[in-house]
Amino acid sequence: xxxxxxxxxxxxxxxxxxxxxxxxxxxxxxxxxxxxxxxxxxxxxxxxxxxxxxxxxxxxxxxxxxxxxxxxxxxxxxxxxxxxxxxxxxxxxxxxxxxxxxxxxxxxxxxxxxxxxxxxxxxxxxxxxxxxxxxxxxxxxxxxxxxxxxxxxxxxxxxxxxxxxxxx
Amino acid sequence: xxxxxxxxxxxxxxxxxxxxxxxxxxxxxxxxxxxxxxxxxxxxxxxxxxxxxxxxxxxxxxxxxxxxxxxxxxxxxxxxxxxxxxxxxxxxxxxxxxxxxxxxxxxxxxxxxxxxxxxxxxxxxxxxxxxxxxxxxxxxxxxxxx
Numbered sequence: 001x002x003x004x005x006x007x008x009x010x011x012x013x014x015x016x017x018x019x020x021x022x023x024x025x026x027x028x029x030x031x032x033x034x035x036x037x038x039x040x041x042x043x044x045x046x047x048x049x050x051x052x053x054x055x056x057x058x059x060x061x062x063x064x065x066x067x068x069x070x071x072x073x074x075x076x077x078x079x080x081x082x083x084x085x086x087x088x089x090x091x092x093x094x095x096x097x098x099x100x101x102x103x104x105x106x107x108x109x110x111x112x113x114x115x116x117x118x119x120x121x122x123x124x125x126x127x128x129x130x131x132x133x134x135x136x137x138x139x140x141x142x143x144x145x146x147x148x149x150x151x152x153x154x155x156x157x158x159x160x161x162x163x164x165x166x167x168x
Numbered sequence: 169x170x171x172x173x174x175x176x177x178x179x180x181x182x183x184x185x186x187x188x189x190x191x192x193x194x195x196x197x198x199x200x201x202x203x204x205x206x207x208x209x210x211x212x213x214x215x216x217x218x219x220x221x222x223x224x225x226x227x228x229x230x231x232x233x234x235x236x237x238x239x240x241x242x243x244x245x246x247x248x249x250x251x252x253x254x255x256x257x258x259x260x261x262x263x264x265x266x267x268x269x270x271x272x273x274x275x276x277x278x279x280x281x282x283x284x285x286x287x288x289x290x291x292x293x294x295x296x297x298x299x300x301x302x303x304x305x306x307x308x309x310x311x312x313x314x
Contacts, residue, residue, distance in 0.1 A: 005197050009190060017185035034185075035193045042201035092181040103180055125178050157173055164173060 005042055012055055015127060016062045021090055022122045023066050025111055033065045040065075056129070059137040063119065070115075102163060109159040116140075117152035124149050 016037065020030040037058065041047060051057045090110065091103040110118055119138060123129045129137065135145040157164075 005194055005201075009194055013190070013193075014185050017189075018182035021183065031189060031193075034189070035196050038193050038197040039200045042197035045201075090183060092183055106177065106180060125174065126180075126182055128178075153174065156177070160173075164176065 004045075005038060008041060008048075008054070008058070009038065012058050015055060016058060018090075018126060019059060019119070019122055020062055020066055021088070022110060022126075023063070023115060023119050024069070025088060025090075027088060029066070029069060033062060033069055036065045037061050053133070053136075055127075056133055056137045059123065059127075060139065063138055102160070105160055105163050106156070109156050112159065113152050113155060117148045117155075120145050120148040121152040121156070 013034065016034055017030060020033050021027065024030050024033065040061065048054060048057065088107065090107040094100050094103065110121070113121065116138075120134055123134045123137060124131075131142055131145045131149070134140075134149075135142045138145065140148075
C-alpha cells in the first residue's frame with residue numbers, strides 16, 4: 001500500500017495541488033486538504049479498487065475535502081468568505097516581465113471568480129478535462145459545468161482583455 | 169472551440185507542488201494506515217489463528233482426510249445396516265417363548281417348583297406389624313407370656 005501511495009502521489013499530486021491552490025487560494029489549506037486526501041486513501045485502500053479514472057476520482061475527493069474545509073470555516077470564523085481574494089503565486093515564475101505581469105493579473109482575475117466557476121475553469125484549462133469529466137469530478141450536471149465555464153471565461157476575458165491585447 | 173485567449177491561458181504553467189510536501193504528506197498517510205491495519209488484525213486475531221491451525225492440519229493431506237471421512241461414512245452405514253438386521257432378534261425370542269413346546273416346559277418347571285417349595289397359599293399369612301407397637305411395658309408382658 002505504501003508503494004501504491006507513492007505512485008499515486010507522484011502521478012497525481014501536482015494536478016491536485018494546482019486545483020486545490022486555485023480553489024482554496026491558500027497554500028496552507030491546500031496542503032491540509034492534499035494531506036487529508038492521502039490519509040483517506042491510506043486508511044481506505046479499497047477506495048480505488050473499482051475506479052477506472054484515478055485522476056477524476058482523486059479530483060473529486062480533493063474537491064469534496066476542500067468543500068468540507070470551507071464549511072468548517074463557515075461554522076467557525078466565516079473565513080471562507082475570503083476564499084479567492086488572496087493574492088498568491090498560482091503560476092510558475094518567469095523571467096519574462098510581460099508574462100510575469102500577465103500571470104499575476106490572471107491569478108488575481110481567477111481569485112475574483114466564484115469558487116464553483118474557478119474550479120470548472122481550472123479543470124477545463126489546466127487539466128484539459130472534458131465537460132463530462134468535470135461534471136463527474138465536481139458532481140454537477142453537464143450543462144452546469146459548461147455554463148460555469150462560459151461565465152468564468154467571459155469574466156476572465158473582460159478582466160484581462162486590455163493586458164492581453166497589449167502584450168499579444 | 170478554443171480561441172487564442174483560451175490557448176494563451178492554457179499555456180500558463182501552474183506552480184509545482186513544493187518538494188518537501190511529498191515526505192510530509194506520505195509520512196502522515198503511512199502513519200494513518202497501520203493504525204487501521206492493527207485494529208483489524210486485533211479484532212480478527214483469534215479467527216486468523218484458528219484458520220491457520222485448520223489449514224496446517226488439513227491442507228497438506230486433503231485427499232487423506234477426505235478418504236478418512238469416506239471410510240467413516242462407510243463404517244457408519246455398515247453399523248446402521250447391521251443394527252437393522254439384529255433388530256428382529258427379540259421378536260424371534262418372543263415367538264419362541266410363546267411356542268407350545270416352550271410353554272409346556274415352563275409349565276413343568278413351575279409344577280416342579282411348586283412341589284419343592286409348596287404352594288404360596290399354604291404359607292400362613294405373615295403377621296402384619298401394627299403401626300403403633302404400644303407401650304414398652306406391654307411388649308415386655310407379651311414376651312414373658314410367650
